Amino acid sequence: MAGLKFFDKSKALFKDLATVVASTGNDTSKHVLSMKRDFFWESVGSDDITTETITISLPATQAISRLFLVTHNFKKYQIKYEDSGLQDFTNVVGLEGSLSGIDASGYALNTSYYTFDSVTTDEIVITVDTTQVVDAEKNLTIFIVTNELGSFVGYPGNRGIIFDPNEKIATGISGLGSIIKGVESIEIDLNLSAYPNQADITLVDTLLARVDPFLVWPNAGLLSQFKLIQKGWKLQDIYQVQTVGDNISGFHKNIYTSGVNKRISLLEVS
């Protein structure tokens, strides 16, 4: 599981008073700021000759260096930020490689991720021209702007990403069960055993000390490292989590010159 990436929580959350205006389908535009995987924005009456615009206003001027468009169908689009006029991001690296600004013309994946030189802004503008399926309504599920907290270099042990359906179970008189599944939440347990990498250990300590939630991206944008793909490890699988449990610091077999033993459990939060 190399490259597990961690980010600050999005700077553009609706509940933190970020706002959004879309050229069409504006009633659903705020869904992109909710971190909810089932809710999305969709244009109304759009096609490939109609350009849609989504303008996101942050609650305050903030520094950002990472941007996600999670689960979308955009093929040709541009993203700029406001700083005395709309500006291009610089030193951009996306999933498709190095770019001059965020300006896609033939995007084919369902999620976009960009790193760029840090900018300070309170407004981001997304302009969408065409979709991956010709003349389809344009849609976007989650928009994130943030900064990276760090990425794992090594391979912490884990028992996989646990999806809790939060089910309500009752047993009827007949003995048959009645199961109602609630909103799914995830849990990730990482076990660093005799762990040798200092940067990862420092990152874990940082995450355990955090008061605010943060984002975890298991896929980390490294598609090539997966032979098979499954739920939780897909490009669009990014979760808002918080650590739960104690921070236990120790060395393997208590030998100070050996690796570190540490555990970190992540629980999805609202």
Added chain:
Amino acid sequence: MTQRYEILVTPLVRQDVYGSAIDVTKDIDITDLVSRGGIANLIRQVDDGDFDIGVYTFGHINLRCINYAGKFSEPQDYRSIFRYKRDLAKVDINFFDVDGNEGLRFRGLVNDESTRDDFNSKIVTLRVLSLDSVFRKTIVTGGTVATNNLFSTAVFNILNVTPITTILNLDVANINLDVDLQIDDGEFFTNLTVKDALGFLMLASNSILIVDSNDNIFVRNRLENDVDNPQHLFFGSGDPDGRENILRVLEYNTGFHRAFNSINIGSDFGTVNTVYQPIYGGSQKNLDIPFITDLTKKQQIADKVIEEFGFPKTEMILETQSQHARQVELLDSISIDYPKQVTPHPGSKLPFFGQAIAGIAIAPFVSGGFSIKPQFKWKVIAISENPDKMLTAIKVRRAGKGPSDGVFA
């Protein structure tokens, strides 16, 4: 920054005189001395209980203090911070949220009658009553209330005594009763405790007494603090915009237990609301108001009680993190947006009005036993904070007095 509670103690230095502001956080860190789980729930409420209508905001806590260094011992111990006496020392409990914003959550007085010193565990348990507990220790003297005094005059006179005004701020401009009638027997109040005397007057006037965070006494009606706009917003787990801040909804009920459509006052007066009683059945309340003998006045009082409590109003308890309830006060107006949970069919998207196409979109799974619309207006009638778990339970009742009110404009 982590959210935290802070506890400050201001002892008396001599009778009725408190010490000049002792910064106990810096010099004597009281929070270090309060053992985990040592603070019981902080409770403030408008009514006495579920099956009654009452008048009080009267809470108390037990403060378990680790006394290894003698800081909480009696004044005879030179190490004690109580130089005159422990009784009536002020205790402030402040809450700091993750952003460092401070809010006073409880202010009370040590009641030394109930203080317990445990020699074995070195624990001193201080019983701290809310500031208005001074009412229980103050007696109404003869002549305080005269026959034909208005309720408001009686309230002011009863409160305007040194033991109370030393601790609380009293201003006649803050005495605004819902029903203000002339008293038929002023002597009734002589030798009652202030608590009991006020209890009778609050009931008769359909009013409540509140002490705010600045120690000001307010006597007022039961109307919510902002009738037009919600002062606080709460969202359930189905909120599509990720604003969920309600952890649990508890004790959701119809409010029938607190609806009274038949009122008796004494043995010579009774009245019935003939509109509500056939619908909801008879629910009778006997009011004890010995200082009112005039039947016309009894009718006015009864009419007001039936107007206030005649129609059952839904009640429930919202459990939330204390940081979300930091600024919630009694009688604040609240909007609750608690939609049902919607989940799309596998392989399909949620259909939204104005975008879904008939014949293509698939209706989602909808779960949840009930929902609450945000345009309904609720008012806060009790607040219970658990400092140990950083959780607050807010009891709310649907605002309004009839079947069609209690909504935001």
